[in-house]
Amino acid sequence: MPLRDDQIRRYARQLVMRDFTGAAQECLLKSRVLVYGEGPPMDLCVLYLAAAGVGDIHLSGVRPSVLDLIWRAAALNPDCRVHEGGRGLRPDYVIDFAQDAGPGAARRAAGALRAGLPYLKVLRAAGAAIMKRWREGDPCPGCVLNAAGLKQTDLLNPGETSVSGPAAAAFATLELAGLGVPTHNALLMDADKGAYRELAATPLPECIMCAELADGR
Numbered sequence: 001m002p003l004r005d006d007q008i009r010r011y012a013r014q015l016v017m018r019d020f021t022g023a024a025q026e027c028l029l030k031s032r033v034l035v036y037g038e039g040p041p042m043d044l045c046v047l048y049l050a051a052a053g054v055g056d057i058h059l060s061g062v063r064p065s066v067l068d069l070i071w072r073a074a075a076l077n078p079d080c081r082v083h084e085g086g087r088g089l090r091p092d093y094v095i096d097f098a099q100d101a102g103p104g105a106a107r108r109a110a111g112a113l114r115a116g117l118p119y120l121k122v123l124r125a126a127g128a129a130i131m132k133r134w135r136e137g138d139p140c141p142g143c144v145l146n147a148a149g150l151k152q153t154d155l156l157n158p159g160e161t162s163v164s165g166p167a168a169a170a171f172a173t174l175e176l177a178g179l180g181v182p183t184h185n186a187l188l189m190d191a192d193k194g195a196y197r198e199l200a201a202t203p204l205p206e207c208i209m210c211a212e213l214a215d216g217r
Contacts, residue, residue, distance in 0.1 A: 002026075007079065011053055024177035025053055029079060031176045032056040034086045036108070036128050037097030041124065044067055044165030045095060050080040052173045058086040059097065068114045082110050094119045099155045100143035106209045109134045109141065118175060119181070124158035125150045130199070131168060132186035133175075139201050140209035147201035161190060 003011070003022050007029075008178070014020050018020040033054050035046055037067055038061050049057055050073040056131045057073065057080065059066060094112050099104065112119035113134060121141055123130040130136070130148055167189065185201040203210040 007053075009170070010077070010079070014052065014214065019179055020177065024042040024179060027177050028173065029055045030055045031092045032058065032089065033093045033095065033172060034058045034060060034085045034089060034091040035095045036060045036086075037099065037122075038097070039097060039099075039124075041129075041162050041168075042097040044162055045169045046073060046082065047076060048166045048169035049172065050077045050082065052076065052169065054082065054173070054176065057082045058091065059084055060086040065199055066193075070130055090115075091117060093117070093176055095168050096130035097119045097168075099124065099158065101145040101152060101155065103209060103212070105141040106213045110137075110213050118141070118172075118181075120168055120171055121153060122164050124164060125154040127190065129158075129164035129167075130186055130190065131164060131171065131182075132201070133171065133182040139203040140207060140213045142209050143204050145197065145206055147186065147199045147202060148188050159207070162213050 003025060008015065011025050015022065015025060015037065031054055033049055035042060035057060046057055046059070046069060059082065066084050070084070073080055073082045074134065080115050081094050096105065096108055096119065108122065109119055113136060119134045121132050123141065123145060130144060132144055174180050175182065188197050188199050
């Protein structure tokens with residue numbers, strides 16, 4: 001269905017971007033995104049997805065202020081619908097903000113890959129954020145964390161890394177609109193220094209989680 005006049009005005013700022021056509025915007029309006037986890041970066045991600053015109057956003061995880069976020073997204077963009085829970089959902093994209101790089105994260109990545117779903121993982125630690133779009137053959141989240149020189153305990157005090165929320169929304173928006181897939185390697189974002197670099201993450205020797213991730217596919 002072609003965009004209405006009010007929608008053309010609403011999305012004018014991105015429709016003037018190179019390669020961002022009306023058809024790309026229509027893809028966003030029809031898409032369903034599952035956002036897992038909690039925290040300020042997740043809230044910002046949801047609001048940016050809503051502003052971009054993602055049609056349906058489903059929230060999974062413990063959220064004491066879920067109604068407030070649903071109302072804010074609806075006020076920001078009437079085209080967007082935010083739902084609590086994702087049971088039985090077949091999303092077009094999964095964004096995982098859970099502060100977990102262990103077995104749970106590996107199983108979620110394996111499940112998404114097995115179902116053929118794009119899966120973007122965001123980890124925050126010590127004023128930095130790691131973002132990775134998983135693909136077949138990639139190492140487990142724990143090995144990605146190790147490539148950044150970090151440990152599981154570093155995830156307990158992530159600091160202010162809300163920049164990862166808008167960045168994750170941008171990654172998802174571009175892919176859902178058919179304008180490209182994020183880089184194969186993990187991206188390390190240093191919020192304090194404003195620096196970005198790719199992580200050449202590889203499985204650690206004898207990593208059980210990497211083996212389970214591969215077997216789960």
